[in-house]
Amino acid sequence: METGVTSAHSTREGSAPEVLAVFLKLGLTCFGGPVAHLGYFRREFVERRRWLDDETFTDLVGLCQFLPGPASSQVGYSIGLLRAGWLGGLAAWCGFTLPSVLLLLSFAAVAPSLGGLVGGGLIHGLKLVAVAVVAQAVWDMARRLCPDQRRAAIALIAIGVLSILTTVYAQLIVIALGAVLGLAFCQTTSSDASRLPRHAHQIRVSRTVGAVALILFCVLLFGLPALVRLHAGQALEIFNAFYRSGALVFGGGHVVLPLLQQQTVEAGLVSSNDFLAGYGAAQAVPGPLFTFAAFLGWMMTEAPNHWTGALLATVGIFLPGLLLVLAALPYWQALRAHPSMAALLAGVNAAVVGLLATALYSPVWTSAVLSELDFAIAAIGFFLLTRWKIPPLAVVAFCALAGIAEATLH
Numbered sequence: 185m186e187t188g189v190t191s192a193h194s195t196r197e198g199s200a201p202e203v204l205a206v207f208l209k210l211g212l213t214c215f216g217g218p219v220a221h222l223g224y225f226r227r228e229f230v231e232r233r234r235w236l237d238d239e240t241f242t243d244l245v246g247l248c249q250f251l252p253g254p255a256s257s258q259v260g261y262s263i264g265l266l267r268a269g270w271l272g273g274l275a276a277w278c279g280f281t282l283p284s285v286l287l288l289l290s291f292a293a294v295a296p297s298l299g300g301l302v303g304g305g306l307i308h309g310l311k312l313v314a315v316a317v318v319a320q321a322v323w324d325m326a327r328r329l330c331p332d333q334r335r336a337a338i339a340l341i342a343i344g345v346l347s348i349l350t351t352v353y354a355q356l357i358v359i360a361l362g363a364v365l366g367l368a369f370c371q372t373t374s375s376d377a378s379r380l381p382r383h384a385h386q387i388r389v390s391r392t393v394g395a396v397a398l399i400l401f402c403v404l405l406f407g408l409p410a411l412v413r414l415h416a417g418q419a420l421e422i423f424n425a426f427y428r429s430g431a432l433v434f435g436g437g438h439v440v441l442p443l444l445q446q447q448t449v450e451a452g453l454v455s456s457n458d459f460l461a462g463y464g465a466a467q468a469v470p471g472p473l474f475t476f477a478a479f480l481g482w483m484m485t486e487a488p489n490h491w492t493g494a495l496l497a498t499v500g501i502f503l504p505g506l507l508l509v510l511a512a513l514p515y516w517q518a519l520r521a522h523p524s525m526a527a528l529l530a531g532v533n534a535a536v537v538g539l540l541a542t543a544l545y546s547p548v549w550t551s552a553v554l555s556e557l558d559f560a561i562a563a564i565g566f567f568l569l570t571r572w573k574i575p576p577l578a579v580v581a582f583c584a585l586a587g588i589a590e591a592t593l594h
Contacts, residue, residue, distance in 0.1 A: 185593040186191040186386070187262045187263050187499045190375050191403060193454065195247070196271075197267070197268060198207045198235070198267040198272065199272075200268050200271035200272050200274070200275040201265055201269055201275070202267075203264045203268050203272045203275040203276050203279070203525065204270070204275035204276075205279070206228065206233070206279070207260060207275065207276045207277075207278075207279030207280045208279035208280075208282070209223055209520045210225070210228065210260075210279070211280040211281065211282060211470060211471045212283045212307075212470055213470055214256075214280070214470045214471060214578060215314070215470050215575060215576065215577055216254040216575065217576070218254065218255050218472070218473075220529050221256035221260075222255070222256055222259060222471070224243055225241070225246070225256070225259060225260065225263065226238075226382045227264055229241065231326045233565070233583055235263065235266075235267055236266065237261065239560045243516075244259050244262050244263070245259055246453050247262075247509070247512060247513070247516050248262070248525045250315055250507060250519075250529060251505065251508045251512055252430075252431060252432060252433050252434050252508060252510075253430060253431075253433060253502075253505020253506070253508060253509075254430075254433070254473070254474045254502065254505055254506060255362065255507065256280075256471045256472055256508075256566065257277065257280060257281065257474065258474045258505050258506065258508075258509045260276045260277065260280045260573045261276050261277045261506050261509060262509055262513075263276060263357055264276025264277070264381050264502055265389075269411045273506075275293070277301055277502065277506070280472065281409060281471060281472060281475060283469070283470060283553065284466075284469040284470055284472065284475040285471075285473055285475045285478040285494070285498055286473030287469040288462065288466060288469060288475055288476065288478050288479040289466060289478055289479065289482055289490075289491075291462070291479065292443060292478075292479045292482040292483055292494075293464075293482075293489075293490075294456065294460065295307070295461065295483075301588075301591045301592050302588055302591070302592070305585050305588035305590060305591030305592065306585045306587060306588055307457065307461045307587070308552070308558075308587040308588020308591065309459070309464070309561075309583045309584035309585065309586055309588060309590075310377040310460070310461045310462075310463075310464025310465055310583070310584060310587070311461055311464055311468055311551060311552035311587075312462040312464075312553070312558060312562045312565065312583045312586070312587060313464035313565060313579065313584070314460045314463045314464045314467075314548050314552060314559050315544075315548055315549060315552050315553060315562040315566075315575065316562050316563075316565030316566040316568075316579060316583065317438070317463075317467050317563070317569070317579075318438060318441060318544045318548050318566075318567055319566045320541065320566060320569045320570050321438035321439075321538050321540060321542060322537065322544050322547070323570060324570075325438075325533075325536070325537050325540065326339065326537050326541075329530075329534055329536070329537050330531040330534050330537055334369045334370060335370065335530060335531070335533075335534035336367075336534070338362055338365050338366070338531055338534035338535055338538070339535065339537040339541070340535075340538065340540040341361070341365070341535075341538070342358045342361070342362060342534070342535040342537070342538025342540055342542075343538040343541055344538055345357065345358055345361065346358055346538065346539065346542045347542070351448070355432070355442060355443060355446060355539060356432065358458075358535050358538065358539055358553065359432060359434065359532055359536070359539070361535060362531040362532045362533075362535025363528045363531050363532050363535075364525050365534075365535075366529065366530045366531015366532060366534070367524060367527050367528050367531065368421070369531070369533075370530040370531050370534075371527045374426075378588070379453065380473055382556045389510060389513040389514050390514065391514045391515075393510055393514075394511045394512070394513060394515065395511070396512040397507045397510035398506070398508075398511035399509070400507055401431070401504055401507040401508060401511060404427055404503075404504070405427070405428065405431050406502070408420070408423065408424040409428075410426060411424075415535070418485070418493075419492065419493075419496055420483060420490075422485070422493055422496045422497055422500065423496045423497075423500040424482060425447040425448070425451075425497075425500070426447070426477050426480075426481070426496070426497045426498075426500030426501040427500040427501070427504055428443075428447070429443040429444050429447055429477075429501055429505035430442065430474070430477075430485070430500065430501035430502060430503065430505055431505075432531050433505075433528075433535050434533060438473065438540060439536050439539065439540055440473070440474060440476070440477075440501070441463065441540070441543050441548070442539055442542065442543035443539065444459075444477065444480060445459060445543060445547055447478050448484065451564060452482055453462040453484045453485055454483050454546050455461060456562070457551070458483050459480070460547065460548065460551055460552060461481065461548070462476060462479040462483070463476055463541065464583070464584075465479070465579065465580075466479065467577075467579075467580050468576075468577055468580040468581075469504060473502050473594050474502060475498065477497040477498055477499055477500070477501040478494040478495075479494075480497055481493035481494040481495070481496055481497025481498065482497075484497070514570050541569070557590055557591075561583055561586045561587070561590070562583075564582070565579050565582060567584050
């Protein structure tokens, strides 16, 4: 595979240990979600270290936002790949992901022992964090992804379909329906998305590697469910559940919530209380939100298999996004230029808004907001995030303390 960036900014190749050290620092300090992560990346790799130029960085961001998966992790993996080849990409992913994985597994280990008023109040406060954070995600995504009546209508149709369908394939059906409606009605709304980056040719991955990655992505997506039906082993079921979730996430990290909820809570593998408490805790740690999967993998397995479950869940949810980056890099310029592809993505993103709005009601709202005081705490958290732009970590602390205070007073 040929990798590299034709740029005055990056004239020498780096090493995997160098990449690991830089991304480990970022994994420990990058709070605030994927948009904030990309800001950290730009300052570190474009302005400070000058590993790549602004145009190439923008091109990578455009590609990773176009594809399913965790955009910040995909950008980080791509930067590591360009800097130090395969080992550089792996080092970037490990460095950025490992800190939050270990923090969430530490929480998973102690969560069952959090009893009494303080422990129960803390767990409830973390569930209220989830209400505020998901409400903010719905608000921000609706403004950004549904700016006109056509895309707003697609989001509302998605909500209506999800309220009627009870099949396990409901979310996949909604995403497919959004794609069809986008192709039919959003052709004229996607001109901005179809503009070519000026430096798309600078990113080089061989077409052979891209084809192999795409084939592997499809084989795993469609082959794993067949294997699960033939051999219902727990390890295979965990990997399949999280791989499917990671393969279908359009629109940002918070969209993984309804997919994971379907694969874990509705399947009876994780309780709703544990699910929302873990999601709330995920807001308090640095790094990608997708590491929430590690918490769920731990909770889905019995000792001594916790670590295995966490590893399978983490690799499973990140792998499809990384494979798609490799598959798309050689063809990104042509894909980006095609208006139909941009229209399809506009429809999918609008449907995703409806998907996340439905998840905001159930399980997030119905499991957390049980009284007027709960509503007040969640509403304050929401306005702290959206109007006062308070860092998520501070909002987590506020809701957790409010939950403890509420439990103590009652």
